[in-house]
Amino acid sequence: MEQNADVKESGSGYFRFIIQKGASQIALRRFSDWDAVGRAAATAAGSNVRKDTEFYDYIANITEKTLFDGMIMVTIILNALFMALETDYDLKYKLFGFFEIADEFFIAIYTMEFLMKVYVNPGVYWKNGYNVFDAIILVISFVPMFADGGDSSAMGTMRIVRAFRSLRVLKTVSFIRGLQALVVALFKTMKSVVYVLGLMFLLMFIFAIIGYYYFGDPNTGDPENWGDLGCALFTLFSLVTVDGWTDLQQNLDDLGMNSSRIFTIVFILIGYFIFFNMFIGVVIMEIQVRPVLPPLLLLLLRVKPPVVQVDPLCPLSSRSIPSAPCRPGRSPLPPVVQVDPLCPLSS
Incomplete structure (x- = not known):
């Protein structure tokens, strides 16, 4: 009877211990190793027990730590710094070997991160879009190491591939929740943004045709800016961003086309003050209405x-x-x- 009372007391005490921890402790902590009772319980329940449990728990415990994420962030920052230094022509050829070794070191760190996270939970890893993007960047990083750069065309391709190394900086999005919220908001605004851009393109197309016939005459007009549809659309893009529009208007004034001021003013009023600001307003509105949950609640x-x-x-x-x-x-x-x-x- 005394032994049964001890068992009851220990069992109820353990149950009270579970209740007192609460949901927040369960969310923020992960027990790295199980005791003998936990292993026996998992076996009795018919669950699958990994043969590499100790090694799995060790790797999982590392990937759970904030220090691991901090190390990857420092690696990304250093990688971005080295890529910036590599753009200096003299410094690049003086320290060419050093930059090559540093790039291989950064790739090794990214590969280690990829293998550890896939090993711990491959299903969850591939369901995360940010992780898939990181994996694509990692694959692109390996292309220059195995490609043959013999001819000039291959060398040009390698330069393009190496330029994509700058995408590694976007790995920071995977670690900063605020950036993730902005990216999600931008993707959610794509439908509305496409509609606004479609209306703006129709407006620019109409004004481009009008501008071509009024100002594109090769003898009396401004063929450099209005000589064909492509040039007219590019000129209107400068007008819709209000960038250098005074120079464009001055060219038309020098040709004696004073009525062109009405054309320019009307297009800027519609294109910039309405459509361009509508585009910005749609993005800002989506970001503001997106609910922000506390990290603990997430x-x-x-x-x-x-x-x-x-x-x-x-x-x-x-x-x-x-x-x-x-x-x-x-x-x-x-x-x-x-x-x-x-x-x-x-x-």
């Missing part, structure tokens, strides 16, 4: 630890609740064992 919504309700000492107890998916890029939490102190065989 964790609570995305992280649901698996709970296994199993008494490893009671063969009649095999109830289990399947685990829910964890947040992108993170490994699942270990099960929380709830011992049944009332089981007659647990003593």
Whole structure:
């Protein structure tokens, strides 16, 4: 009887310990290793136990740490700094070998990050669009290392591929939640932005045709800016951004086309003050109306630890609740064992 009382007291104490931790502790902590009771409970519930559990937990614990994300961020910043220094012609050829070794070192760090995250949770990794983008950038980084640069055309292709190394800076989006919110807002505005750009293009097309016939005459007009449809559209783009429009208007005034001022003023009023500002307003409105959730609430919504309700000492107890998916890029939490102190065989 005393032994059963001790078991009941220990079991109820463990249950109170689980309750007191609360949802916030479950969301913010991950137990790196299971005890013997947890392993026995997982086996009794029929769950699959990894053969490389210790190594898996070690890698998962590393990827969970803030220090790991900080190391990747420092690597991205240093990589961007080295790419900026490499644009200096003299410095590039004085330290050509150093830049090559540094680039291979950065690729090795990115590859290590990719392999570790895929190993911990491949399904969640590939469901995250930011991770897929990082993987594409990593593949592009390997192209110059295995491509043959013998002829001039291949060398030109390699220069283009190496230019895409600048995309590595966008990896910072994967680590900064504020940037992710802005990217999501921009993508959500694409439908409205396409409509605005479509209307603006129709407006520019109409005014380009008018400008071609009024100002594009090769003898009395300004063929350099209005000589064909392409030149007229490019000129109107300068007008819609209000960039250098005074010089364009001055050229028409020098040719004696004073009535062109009406054309310029009307297009700027419609194109810039209405459509261009409408484009900016759509983007700003989408960003402002997007709800911003606290980081802790986001964790609570995305992280649901698996709970296994199993008494490893009671063969009649095999109830289990399947685990829910964890947040992108993170490994699942270990099960929380709830011992049944009332089981007659647990003593």
